[in-house]
Amino acid sequence: MVFCQLLGFAALLLPTCMRAESLEDAAHELAMKVCLAPRKQAVRVQWQEPPGARGYLSASRRRVFQDQISACGLEAAENSDAPILTVTIQVTPSEALLIANAIDAASHTQIYVVEVPRASLTVARETASTPLLRRELVWQQEKPIQSALEWRDPATEERFLFLLSDGLLDRFRLENGAWKWVDSTEFLSAGARSRAPEASLLYSRAKARVELALPGKICALDLNARLSYTCTASEFGDKTRELSTTCEESPRYLATGKGDYTQPDRIALARASGTAAAVADDSYAGSMDVPGPVLDISVTEDSKTASAVVKNLSTGNYEVYRITTVCDH
């Protein structure tokens, strides 16, 4: 009893406008607000998730809320006579609102609101993949990524990730399962700033080196010292998307959808070329949905994996996926 009174006193000291940093915090703070109700009685909590915000009110967040209101004397009741306390989440352009509302004896609606920055919400929309292609998220960030490439140094066996983003070429090294930033260098595109991606990373098997393709030139990366590059004038033809598999001798080619940047995409394995019979066959035996448009694909030095840059349409983040093939026995 004393504990509840102390808790209620602490709640009175809370600022009027409550803004949490995460939904877990918000669930707790909302419960604290509800605890300020003058009459402590059992309530029946109803959870509502509107169609656009499904999945946010997870079981753990509900438990945080219910544990807290129980602790301050608002017993969560199952019986139908108890007044209903409805808890919902609503999303506005910049915020997510955790709202609890109840109708009091005078038929007035009492509401409690805690605000959370909407950007703190993340949605993982998993999509199924077919057995022939597998994806693994290796990097994600808010700033646009133009191109990405994973590379294993044949001399040291160390793995690196190169990212082109926001006018910078960044190098990361894999250490203890995490990418650690090594260094970076600016890359400048020719002419006026373009709204479209115009630089791309690739591995040239002919020259056995990592290259940066810019409009009208090809640049060789110097990876021995601090990251730098040397460019020569050359028209960039095409990036190979040939992916070798252990399942069959003939290589496959990575293909993506024809949609624009507003649509989810998919990555598929296409047969290279050949006879008409082969084309009539299932040319896209393996395909895999990705959560947004594929902006760039770079095949790694061993031709067994590729790095795909995807803009996730659910979160707005730019993501790098490692694309590999597996044999469907």
Add this chain to the structure above:
Amino acid sequence: MRFIESRLFATTSFLSVATSFLLGLSLPAATRPRYGGTLRVEVHTAAVSLDPREWQMGSLQSAANEKLAELVFERLVALDNYGRFQPALATEWSHDAANKRWRFVVRAGVRFSDGSALNAEDVVVALQPLLPPTAQVSASGNSFLIQSSVPVPDLLEQLASGRYFVYRVTGGGALTGTGPFVLAGAPAGALPSGEKNSTSSRAEPLSGAASGTGGAHLFFRANEDTWSGRPFVDGIDLTLGVPPLRAMFDLQLGKADLVELSPDLVARARQATLRVWSSDPVTLYGLRFDDAQASADARLREALSVTLDRGTMANVLLQKQAEPAAALLPQWLSGYAFLFNVDTNLERAKELRRGIPPNAVGGSEPLRLRVDAPGDLAKLLGERVAVNARQASIFVQVVNRPVANAGARVPAPVDRPSSVHLFAWHYSSLSPRSELESLFAAYNLTVPSEVNATSPDHEQLYARERRILDDRRVLPLILQAESVGLGPSVRDWMPARWGEWHLADVWLEPPEPVAADAVVPAITTAPSSPEPRPAASGANP
């Protein structure tokens, strides 16, 4: 032998390409945009003003102004579709614990379309007339301060929306901006003589030509030097004053790429398999009692409220292109609108009607409803209100808005004052507090003293709105979305759900190649990477 090989290759390649078309896949990672072309846009409004200082908050006209201003001006920050504030002309910002003192850093290297560099002083001069009197702006080096006498935790929401554009007033009163397009006048012969050779956005309203075939054209050319990257299209040919039906026909006939669709044409456009996009509801239609009537008879206000059949208005009159409104702010903006309910209750209305004195307004004397909002939809809504009210024996006399030439000011009526007004309110701010304050100020809705009028806290906002709605001085009717029709070549149409068009990101798909052109090698691909087009003559290096 050589011939046979070639033919086999061509056949194989053709089949490969054909298969990829059938499967909706392309081999060369295809989602890259292309540069070039002119986007042809048709809008209903016959006149626009690109001077944010002149815009009337909440007016339907301000919605059109804002859409076009986004082409030539930019704001300090932008709110993306994921709820994240993105740097625009400001690259950094911070505030004190009280949310009263905000500091912004101005992006370096930004130039106005006349070639002059943007600095913090420009931002101060542009923003000070737009901000409320409680806020003072001052420059300091490459940054500027906004000092407010009241907390403004929602300042970013405000600055990312509405009229908070950064501009510079040049000699002669013209406005120049840093945006992705430059108002370049009009194609030869398409604009009234006064509009030709305009290179910046003038302060006075730009009006269309009064011709029988439609409005005037405004031409916006791509800004080659904008910091955010040249737009994909070379220019936007905007036609003003196009009647809704004609705009839809132009879209069907391929004479336009993007047209505004009126609500009554949305279903028809969809039936015609046109691409249609609709925003979240951005316009509120409602009834507002004037001050004298508001204090007169609460029974009349409640009686009228419960006669209104908002469902029929939204679903029949507007063919489901609107939704019944129970609150002043829409759900997508406030987050709490679902807590308001209004139900039609004719029995209750009749009971209330019986209590109104015979000689009072709504008794023997009809209630005068003046339709303040422009357009046929508002008239239809006014008539529907009268029909609904009559079912409870409340007689409503509808007084329509005087018809005026496009762009001209409507004179104030000189006849008897109206008791209730039908208004339209266009939401322009992403701050629910700011929007509610603007609406209250515009309609002189006083806030109960016990409610904190400056708090952006949603509980306080809800309380303010609840008090006004419970008082029934304002009766929300419907919420209407904006719709546009899109031509098949328009790609990367990525508008904000609150109505911003983002035309700088749109690109145009070239016409489909003829079948013979499809016989190309399937794997070797020409790069579709767009090259920035050479700078237009006269542009800055």
